[in-house]
Amino acid sequence: MARLPAEPEAFIRANTALEAPAMVPEFQLWLASEYVPIWQATEAWLEEQNVDPPYWAFCWPGGQAVARYLLDNPHEVRGKRVVDFAAGSGVASMAAVRAGAASVVANDIDALSLVATRLNAEANGLRLAVSAEDWLAAAEGEPEADVVIAGDVCYEREMSARALAWLRGHARRGRLVLLGDPGRNYFSAQALEERARYEIPTSLQLENRGMRETVVWRVLPHP
Template identity: 45%
Template sequence: MDRTAFVLANTRPHLVPLVPEVVLRGADDVIALWEATEEDSPPFWAFPWAGGQALARYVLDHPEVVTGRRVLDLAAGSGLVAIAARLAGAADVTANDVDALSTAAIAVNADLNGVAVTVEGGDLLGGAPDGYDVVLAGDVFYDRGMAERVLPFLRAAADRGAAVLVGDPQRAHLPHAEFTVLASYAVPVHGALESAEVKRTTVLRPK
């Protein structure tokens, strides 16, 4: 499959509701696109999740978090947070996702917004979070297995001196006691996937 061609054929540009500074290619019918991918997981790259929207909004409103710094957008999905970090003045941004369609979408969306983002596929959670001044993670506590793997990675990044920020829309597996809330947003979301039209979403940092 030509993944870039698949992304372009099944999406069109949309403004991000909470982050209108960014345009992302997204699906008009996410459920139909999910069926077309023939994958078990939804196409995380085809729409802006609440955690990513809140985190992108926070970064753009607080550019000092990333300006001049090396940034990792972990589990990047569409690349929204990576793009926002670049627009806010980050010196270098790496967007990582395990989904090959996601990495294709990130490259397409970065080009659409006129920013340079390094796209890295594969699973980073088994390694050391070295080489980054800032680690951004939007909506990564969506299931127990992911939560158990991502939390040690984020802790290790913070222990190495990186600024770590998480965007989370009240997912069941967020370990609240591990984090301090920095900001809260009412984020428009995809009703067919979230069973809601708006999700209260927080931006947090490790304690």
């Protein structure tokens, strides 16, 4: 079960700062930086604060790539129902809203991620829905959608396999499925169609490099 500090919104504002992601300067997000406490947080400090690892506090390349693609290609989501799987900071969800989607649901099993997504949307005058359901669990209902988006979900072997299978299931139902990935260890381009490629500035502390080539892929129905 994802944990929450006693005052989650106050915690986010106190430990992050409003910044514009490199690839989507149209938005301001509550993000970690070298100047705020959560950047240097230790596991013990997070435990004390009752907080899971703050992946939501960083705007990862995969999410930025999907967001950039949607802002540049609004016809992909205009007037459609969009769900953002493992939404993190919610940047791709926000891009879908800005691009004219009929509805957007940002999904993440990290409860604090969803608080951050709501704050980020509010900071940019946008409205979207959030969901904490574990969509990869067989017992959970499938979300209603015309378009499914995801970014940076291939960082662990099991997660990558389950997420790609789930995404491909949506493609088989005739939905447009877009995946942003910067070449994570467990990513496979099998049965994917490239839609866009970006060079995204990244933090050396997070990525061990200053730039990451990141691709937006369309997930095809069959491997």
